[in-house]
Amino acid sequence: MGNKIEIKEEKMNNMKNPIKLAYHSINELINNAITAATQQGLIKKCEHKEFTIEIGKDAKNGDFAVNFALTNAKVYGLPPRALAEIILQNIDLTDTYFEKVEIAGPGFMNFYTSKSWLNFIINTIYTSGENYGKTETNNRRVMVEFISANPTGPMHMGNARGGAIGDCLAEILKWSGDTVTREFYINDAGNQIERFYKSLKARYYEIYAPNTIEFPEDGYHGDDIMVLAQKFADKYGDKYINGDEEEFKKLIIESSLNDNIEKIQKDLEYYRITFDVWFYESMLYEDGELDDTINGLKAAGCTYEKDGALWYRTTDENAEKDEVLIRANGIPTYFAADIAYHRNKFLKRNFDKVINVWGADHHGHIARLKGALSSLGIDSDKLDIVVMQLVRLISDGKPIKMSKRTGKAISLIDLLDETSVDAARYFFNMRSSDSHFDFDLDLAVEKSSENPVYYVQYAYARICSIFRMIEEDGVNISDLSAINSFNYNEPDEAALIKLLSTFPDEIIKSAKAYDPSRITRYAYNVANSFHKFYNTCKVNCEDESTRNSRYYLCLATKTVLFNTLSLLKISAPEIM
């Protein structure tokens, strides 16, 4: 599997990821023990089955629990505990970070790390600094497309959740080694733009020629349309009342759309989201990609005409009926444009992986989009959709739809005004995307330990406070070269250090599962573990060695909290 250089690189990579290093080491120890036992004729040579190494949930079960003997009992024809016994007799822990292995329960082998393991972790975090947590696990060109809010109006709660999830997911993938493009798809073409225009036109006529045009039934009723029409009127006056319709249409759509898009960009910037690419749907029409796509589908033989429309013959056996690609009126459907858009992602831009964050209300769209891509010869497994369930806002324990302040449906920016960017970004990533999430508005503004985001930030501020105190006292802290004299004897110290060691692995797991909520949970656990440590272990104490040890543990904790918060793009306040 790979040459020397790769192995060397992998070892360097492992250095930044203590858990992976430990796994690697345990794997090697077991393989060596098996080889030794085979040579002694204790067991027959066998191809063993896969086994897992778990981080011990309970301290008394060791630091790493290995189920090798359980999964391989049958393979070697021995009871699990007997097999474990043979392995243990042949295991050599000299020069490792492990001090003992025990057999427990039905046949687990529990590995216990030594004190030097704790020092190793502290050293790793210190030397990695703001890069601690970053690995080269993945190496793909990945696009994360998220929000993609309709530019005909302001962003809503679904966009708020999708924004937080998508942005953090993109960051997690980046930390795990991928090259990531964040993309926003602007639906600036098709049917809803027609509706947008009709609504604008009606509002424009209301200004200069009331009651001449009826407001369209399927129009956009929001006040924002009136504001846009007024703005247009301010600039052009009544020039276009019964004027050049074509010119009017082009101008009013263009200026209104631009205004909306600018507003969206500004709001998202405030929400700390920066997109690499703003992709305009209209480009697909202009560049002929939509036509190419339709032709491709025709060539693949999966289209037919009926009732004046062009249909896509679905390959999804669950679908009740086929889908329209081009309406009888000649306007392509959203579905057609979406196929062309995804064709562009893969065939034109060659992404290895495309991840879309979609609301649950779009769920039914997945199978047919993937089916259509397959029809075009694109490997649809390269497309993953993160489906997030819809959000409910809760205030006073009851669901609310309208903002108390504006009396209208709550937009992204209303939410950020009523709570904070930090709280929103944290809260939307507290639960996995497939859970039905209730956003507690009262809790999000709470400045107490009940509010998890404050709880985490407070841990960070507390560390900064300790450092300020040490500095004020003029206490001497040795440099890291004294690390071999560090001694962590308190259980709360060891627990915290071991938790810090799992950070890079936590990111890898989050990336694999597309689950940013693991990171907020991790942040919370680190804060909790630190507060425990704080209560039992005084940092600025008399004993020099203890003080140094604890100082560097605080520094490591500070680094991990900082990295976690910066990954989530949540502020890390030094004073609260």
Next chain:
RNA sequence: GCGUUUGUAGCUCAGCUGGAUAGAGCGUUCCCCUCCUAAGGGAAAGGCCCCCGGUUCGAAUCCGGGCAAGCGCACCA
């Protein structure tokens, strides 16, 4: 009706590539500052892991069948 997500402590949720006594937070009851931010920590109480079957040494976890809730099933996006 079909598809899909969810169902775990009073409430909000972890755990779900099968493993050792099912975990957190909030709420409830009690305890802890002569000492770095008590904006913190500790302890107790609290569970037919929705129900019924199956797979196996072993199921909250996997499979099948139910039940309940959210979402979707347009020539809307």
